[in-house]
Amino acid sequence: MSTYVVALDVGGTSMKGGLVTAEGEILLTDRRPTSRTEGPLRVIEKIRDFVEDLSAAGKGTTAAVGIVVPGPVAGNTAVYSANIGWKNVPATDFSPLNVPVSLGHDVRTAGLAESVLGAARSQPDFLFLSIGTGIAAALILQGDPYAGSTGWSGEIGHIPVIPTGERCTCGQIGCLETYASAASIARRYTEHLTRASSITPTPHITAPLTAEDVIARAMRGDPQAALVWDEALEALSLALATYTLLMDPSSIVLGGGLAEAGHPLYSPLAERLQEKLTWRQAPPLHHAALGMNAGMLGAALLAWQSAGHQNPGTTWPLDAPTPPPVP
Amino acid sequence: MSTYVVALDVGGTSMKGGLVTAEGEILLTDRRPTSRTEGPLRVIEKIRDFVEDLSAAGKGTTAAVGIVVPGPVAGNTAVYSANIGWKNVPATDFSPLNVPVSLGHDVRTAGLAESVLGAARSQPDFLFLSIGTGIAAALILQGDPYAGSTGWSGEIGHIPVIPTGERCTCGQIGCLETYASAASIARRYTEHLTRASSITPTPHITAPLTAEDVIARAMRGDPQAALVWDEALEALSLALATYTLLMDPSSIVLGGGLAEAGHPLYSPLAERLQEKLTWRQAPPLHHAALGMNAGMLGAALLAWQSAGHQNPGTTWPLDAPTPPPVP
Structure with a gap:
């Protein structure tokens, strides 16, 4: 039993x-x-x-x-x-x-x-950024997730990173999520294609494009995909610079579907984050484990x-080695 | 003794x-x-x-x-x-x-x-924003000031609120401080006057202008002062909207020299902050006590x-009544 x-x-x-x-x-x-x-x-x-x-x-x-x-x-x-x-x-x-x-x-x-178990073991103060259909964050402060005064902390997807930019579906202007979520990356690229196709004929699109498709096209040199991906990286790096200056995290852990994008995400994002922080070191980016x-x-x-257990998980033998910083 | x-x-x-x-x-x-x-x-x-x-x-x-x-x-x-x-x-x-x-x-x-003693008594989670020559913040979380992972939290004066804006003296682009500190408000207005005086003669300026002078001129209808003050309010409201979405504070307490500006500061700042938060209530602004x-x-x-005292200050009979929200 x-x-x-x-x-x-x-x-x-x-x-x-x-x-x-x-x-x-x-x-x-x-x-x-x-x-x-x-x-x-x-x-x-x-x-x-x-x-x-x-x-x-x-x-x-x-x-x-x-x-x-x-x-x-x-x-x-x-x-x-x-x-x-x-x-x-x-x-x-x-x-x-x-x-x-x-x-x-x-x-x-x-x-x-x-x-407790993953990419930020023994790091009491870090940011967990989940980038999927939407974007949200967990603020781990002194070892615990911080909820805010009413449970609404971590809405990093809706901070105004491009204050003169696009209106988000939430009604606000220039939200991170409207540039950098997986759904927005796919939508913005498709909008580019639609605008282009009204001028010159383009190949027929058979299935809805995903953010992964857009990133792959950007890597292959598609200028419209590169523009959309560039704007997503810019929005992400602005949000992470802001978080770093406000909260001084020891690291940033990226999770959610877009965090699987690998080198095309981590390498330029780390570079842009450091460029925006001229007088302090950027925290390392880790992939969620x-x-x-x-x-x-x-x-x-x-x-x-x-159930009354103190510090559960600290002895769990999980197959999730502490990853090195990416890149 | x-x-x-x-x-x-x-x-x-x-x-x-x-x-x-x-x-x-x-x-x-x-x-x-x-x-x-x-x-x-x-x-x-x-x-x-x-x-x-x-x-x-x-x-x-x-x-x-x-x-x-x-x-x-x-x-x-x-x-x-x-x-x-x-x-x-x-x-x-x-x-x-x-x-x-x-x-x-x-x-x-x-x-x-x-x-403990002032404008945010019995509020465990709030933002203290000090606006003077520079801009910095204290993040009071669960009753204590939060220092970050290395002691560098609260650098709200250098978050990139206008990412395509002016370069700050710190080397970064569009920092809050470069638009909204008392020193920057005075500097930016003086720069406007200098540019204007190279085109048309303006009255001779006898003493360096202060931020208070600029706000007073803006209130009297000076269009250049109004522009500088408008940009300062815009930068402040972007920073406070960002903080609210990330950290969900119960209130925001304004201190430092510029917090003495009274109605020309609090009323439009509260209004712009709420405008930028379409789906959540803005926290109230208080004047530091x-x-x-x-x-x-x-x-x-x-x-x-x-010296070993638990919770000092909680019984101190200070002449600092809890202020009502401003405005």
Whole structure:
């Protein structure tokens, strides 16, 4: 009979769940759709079912439950998610089990996991920047994710990096996210192509382009792709220079889909960041070590904390060596 | 026979010192020149003399010494001051007395004083923005000033708010300070006048203009002064929007000389800050309550901490009522 926690990472599209022991062994993992189109009450129901089924599948004792959710979390309440549509849902609503349950903010909890288990081990003060469809950050300060006064810290995707620039879908002007998220990079390049095709014929586009496609085209010398990628790098380096000057982090860990872009991202971004900091050294950029498991592993850490364990994870034998700075 | 701490606020030009009891009574204050033109060793000597003379003047028992200094402080060491020229001076070098001595960063310690005694009492998470000759910030997080990973946090004066703008004296482009410090406001207006006078004759300027003069002229309808003031407000509101999105403060406290500008500052700044935040409420702006005493009072708090007192200042009967939000 083993003892474990249920760890759940709730995304806008799918949920990833697992059972994790106090020694960091992942006993099993599973994935289910979030079904957000069926409304927030149905999503909460599906989370409860998933927690119950995972707990039963382990055939042992569940010590606690940890769940990470999109949108701000204050205290132990899911305050809001534009994506899912809930408001002020207490942690206990997400679990039918009679054991402690902890809620975490998705990006902040992934940052916590990188701090304890991943790319920023033994770094109490760093920035975890998640660049995917959107852009958000976890501010790890003195070893813990910092939530702000009302749970809304880390909205780095919406800081005005280009104050005379494009209007973001959020209504503000020149947000980082409107230049540098994976979705924006794809959109901006497609807009360039559309404008160009109204003047001269261009090859027919058969599938929606991704940010990865745009970066690949930029590397091959496509001038429009190079322009869009250049503007994304400029926006990112402005945001990271701003964060560095305000918060003095020891490193910056890049996660999310775009962080997989490798050399075309890390090398010019590190260079531009240092160029913008004339009188202080830029912090090194690291690639996140935990990949798609960061949220679930962070949820397991929260669960073991709520089960009363001090500093869970510090002895877990994970296969995630501390990476050297990139590049 | 009373017991007190020696509290010293070391500025680039002058030092303000005082004796403060455990009940917050200020027994005496004094001021001496910093004499930084005579070199860092002479400044340290003058600080030691001042500490010794203040201690003796009280005719009682000195429990501890608190000193705030310009430039970063890490641990209990003054890391660097461009202004004074020292490097890595340990706290004990500043005091000849055989009692504990604590060092604090000037702006961070003023922020601590505003947090415990001033405009942000019972607000654990706020921004203290000091706008004077330069611009710097204290980040009060969970009740304490946050120093960053190496003591260099809070350099908000050098974040790139206008990325295609003017080059700052620090070498970077578009720094907040180059648009919105008191010195920059005066300089930029004077440059406008100089350019204008090369085209059409303007009245002879007899004394150097101050930022206060520029704001007064802007209020009277001088178009060049209005332009300079408008750009300063724009830069400040961009920096405060960025800070709000990153750190989610409960309020923003404005200190330093320019914070005395009153309605022409607070009213348009609050309005522009809210305009830049389309989907979240702007934190309220407050005027710092402790004025020129903030540094010395913060030094007294540090000293009483180092003398072993828990939460000094919380019962001090200071004449600094919690101000309402401005405007």
